[in-house]
Amino acid sequence: MSALNMALKSLGRRKLRTALTVSGIVVGIAMTLVFLSLVAGMDIQAAQMVRAIGGADITVVNATRMTRQQFQQGIINTLDESLVTIIEGVNGVYDTSLQLSLRMFVNSTGVPINGIDPSTYSVVTGGLNVINGSSLSEGSEKEVVLGKIFADSLNATIGGNVIVSSAQQDGESYEIIGIYETGIALQDRGCYITLDEVQNMSNKENLITAILVKCVDPNEVPTIRETIASLLPDARIVSPSAAIQQVSNLLNTVRMFLFSIGLIALMAGGFGVINTMITSISERTREIGTLKAIGAKDQQILKIFMSEALLLGLIGGGVGVSIGIIFSILFPMFSGGLSGLTIPGIGGRLPGGGSGFPGGVSISPAILPSNILLCFSLGIVVGVLAGFYPAWRAARMRPVEALRHV
Amino acid sequence: MSETIVQTNKLVKKYRRGKIEIYALNGVDFEALRGEIVGVVGPSGSGKTTLLNMIGGLDKPTGGTVVVDGRDLTKLDAGELADFRLKKIGFIFQFYNLLPIYTALENVEVPLSFAKVPKEEREERAFELLRLVGLETRVDHKPDELSGGEQQRVAIARALANRPSIILADEPTGDLDSESAISLMKLIRKLKEQHNQTFINVTHDPLVVQECTKVYTIRDGRIQLNEKT
Numbered sequence: 133m134s135a136l137n138m139a140l141k142s143l144g145r146r147k148l149r150t151a152l153t154v155s156g157i158v159v160g161i162a163m164t165l166v167f168l169s170l171v172a173g174m175d176i177q178a179a180q181m182v183r184a185i186g187g188a189d190i191t192v193v194n195a196t197r198m199t200r201q202q203f204q205q206g207i208i209n210t211l212d213e214s215l216v217t218i219i220e221g222v223n224g225v226y227d228t229s230l231q232l233s234l235r236m237f238v239n240s241t242g243v244p245i246n247g248i249d250p251s252t253y254s255v256v257t258g259g260l261n262v263i264n265g266s267s268l269s270e271g272s273e274k275e276v277v278l279g280k281i282f283a284d285s286l287n288a289t290i291g292g293n294v295i296v297s298s299a300q301q302d303g304e305s306y307e308i309i310g311i312y313e314t315g316i317a318l319q320d321r322g323c324y325i326t327l328d329e330v331q332n333m334s335n336k337e338n339l340i341t342a343i344l345v346k347c348v349d350p351n352e353v354p355t356i357r358e359t360i361a362s363l364l365p366d367a368r369i370v371s372p373s374a375a376i377q378q379v380s381n382l383l384n385t386v387r388m389f390l391f392s393i394g395l396i397a398l399m400a401g402g403f404g405v406i407n408t409m410i411t412s413i414s415e416r417t418r419e420i421g422t423l424k425a426i427g428a429k430d431q432q433i434l435k436i437f438m439s440e441a442l443l444l445g446l447i448g449g450g451v452g453v454s455i456g457i458i459f460s461i462l463f464p465m466f467s468g469g470l471s472g473l474t475i476p477g478i479g480g481r482l483p484g485g486g487s488g489f490p491g492g493v494s495i496s497p498a499i500l501p502s503n504i505l506l507c508f509s510l511g512i513v514v515g516v517l518a519g520f521y522p523a524w525r526a527a528r529m530r531p532v533e534a535l536r537h538v
Numbered sequence: 539m540s541e542t543i544v545q546t547n548k549l550v551k552k553y554r555r556g557k558i559e560i561y562a563l564n565g566v567d568f569e570a571l572r573g574e575i576v577g578v579v580g581p582s583g584s585g586k587t588t589l590l591n592m593i594g595g596l597d598k599p600t601g602g603t604v605v606v607d608g609r610d611l612t613k614l615d616a617g618e619l620a621d622f623r624l625k626k627i628g629f630i631f632q633f634y635n636l637l638p639i640y641t642a643l644e645n646v647e648v649p650l651s652f653a654k655v656p657k658e659e660r661e662e663r664a665f666e667l668l669r670l671v672g673l674e675t676r677v678d679h680k681p682d683e684l685s686g687g688e689q690q691r692v693a694i695a696r697a698l699a700n701r702p703s704i705i706l707a708d709e710p711t712g713d714l715d716s717e718s719a720i721s722l723m724k725l726i727r728k729l730k731e732q733h734n735q736t737f738i739n740v741t742h743d744p745l746v747v748q749e750c751t752k753v754y755t756i757r758d759g760r761i762q763l764n765e766k767t
């Protein structure tokens with residue numbers, strides 16, 4: 133006999149209408165949740181890339197264009213190590229680290245090998261994300277850290293050995309001391325040994341492919357980047373942190389845009405609720421008059437109809453969230469044929485860690501509990517907001533007029 | 539001599555329809571004593587329903603006073619009037635006006651729940667009332683599963699729920715066949731005898747008039763007490 137019980141029975145009496153009204157909210161909620169999950173998925177991908185790229189504020193690489201032939205011959209754009217002194221002279225540069233990334237062979241398989249300087253690598257980039265074992269240290273010699281995917285394909289275990297060879301030199305045995313994971317497939321198919329070892333094996337003494345730079349103040353990155361660019365006109369200078377900032381700004385814009393679309397759909401659902409409630413209230417005018425004659429106060433009538441609106445919102449939110457979750461899970465199947473979405477600006481353009489990224493990164497939506505909660509509450513909010521005006525009208529009806537209504 | 543329970547004094551109710559003013563009630567003096575069954579007759583549009591609405595606190599008069607059970611209704615605000623209707627008045631309508639979503643029992647429980655009677659007591663009392671009107675076997679039926687006479691009995695049980703001192707009925711037999719009408723009036727007489735409640739019946743039905751202790755006639759908003767016949 134409570135207002136909620138009364139509301140439940142009234143809604144149950146007009147099942148089709150209730151279902152249609154609820155479906156308006158459901159569409160809005162489901163859409164909003166799918167959109168938010170998509171953007172959350174992109175966020176996670178972006179975060180993985182940040183980890184993959186490493187924390188270097190600025191990466192300097194050779195900008196000379198290569199022909200396809202050169203590329204296929206394995207010719208690599210290198211820089212001279214000595215350039216680093218120019219960069220270290222720039223105001224605001226905290227530290228630098230050198231890296232030489234090449235294609236070499238591990239157990240006769242061609243893989244990207246990154247040579248790094250363990251004494252500075254961690255300071256400049258924050259280090260590798262080692263999930264098993266340990267990373268390279270200053271004294272490392274004939275030690276290798278494998279990417280997870282590569283390690284899995286070799287069935288490699290910590291303490292085991294692999295043979296590393298190059299076109300120029302015969303293989304040598306390296307001990308596996310650690311396994312890292314970035315979440316980016318191409319990165320996780322590579323491995324890391326020391327810079328000296330890569331330079332020796334490839335006969336590229338004093339040559340590098342990238343200078344990684346860490347700045348004292350992250351806010352100064354754009355300025356320092358400009359300075360380096362003017363000092364080294366032939367170098368390509370990438371600042372992942374700036375790019376990441378851009379991507380994150382872009383994602384925020386995308387999020388706001390999609391969220392707005394979701395909200396507009398929800399608003400349409402809200403108008404559906406208003407419409408249904410006004411119809412139902414006008415149909416039940418005599419009922420309302422009767423309740424008032426019996427002794428119901430305005431506030432009690434308001435409660436009855438607000439409960440109906442709340443229920444519509446609750447059901448709409450619940451069903452909408454469920455459908456949103458289902459669609460988010462199924463999304464990769466729909467988008468599979470399109471090879472997924474890509475994050476503009478990141479795919480293949482950030483060679484910070486040495487190797488490039490694949491051109492397209494497929495997005496799988498991430499269903500976050502916070503988004504589920506948000507969408508569910510939105511359903512309730514829409515129901516309550518939309519229900520308020522009709523319920524208020526019902527509560528304000530004058531009993532005599534309401535009873536005269538036929 | 540029984541005490542006066544309803545008294546109106548020079549009661550006026552004016553409606554405005556566009557530019558035209560209609561005097562639905564035009565100086566009505568009406569009196570009912572506790573335990574009376576009062577009849578109000580008159581042609582359509584004469585102001586019968588309007589008078590009931592004034593006595594029941596459903597609407598405010600334009601002029602004059604209405605005193606019911608010692609309370610001057612013109613001095614009560616909307617919330618107090620709702621409370622007054624809940625505790626002191628029972629309404630019975632021509633078309634029963636039961637809530638279609640509820641069973642007979644639940645319909646009788648509605649005014650009890652507005653009065654915040656706890657659930658168990660509510661059910662017990664609603665069942666008692668349905669037994670009183672002879673519907674104890676019909677408690678779980680919805681209105682559309684009941685005959686007109688049965689629905690009107692449920693409506694009476696609902697009107698009695700909060701033990702009001704006055705029951706206002708607008709054409710209570712208007713939609714009933716004569717057999718149901720007779721048994722309804724028998725029920726009303728029994729209730730009056732048991733609980734000394736006051737009934738005011740607006741009616742066209744001679745069967746109802748016959749049961750009344752006194753009868754008023756309204757014509758064009760003016761009232762007149764019929765000579766005893």
Ligand SMILES: Nc1ncnc2c1ncn2[C@@H]1O[C@H](COP(=O)(O)OP(=O)(O)OP(=O)(O)O)[C@@H](O)[C@H]1O
Nearest residue numbers: 553554555560562581582583584585586587588589
């Ligand atoms: N809310 C209103 N607005 C305008 N006019 C009204 C209103 N209520 C009643 N009236 C008018 O007041 C007059 C009396 O109406 P009332 O309903 O009291 O008549 P009644 O005697 O009950 O008639 P009936 O036997 O047909 O029910 C009528 O002319 C009616 O049209």
Ligand SMILES: [Mg+2]
Nearest residue numbers: 586587588708
């Ligand atoms: Mg009438």
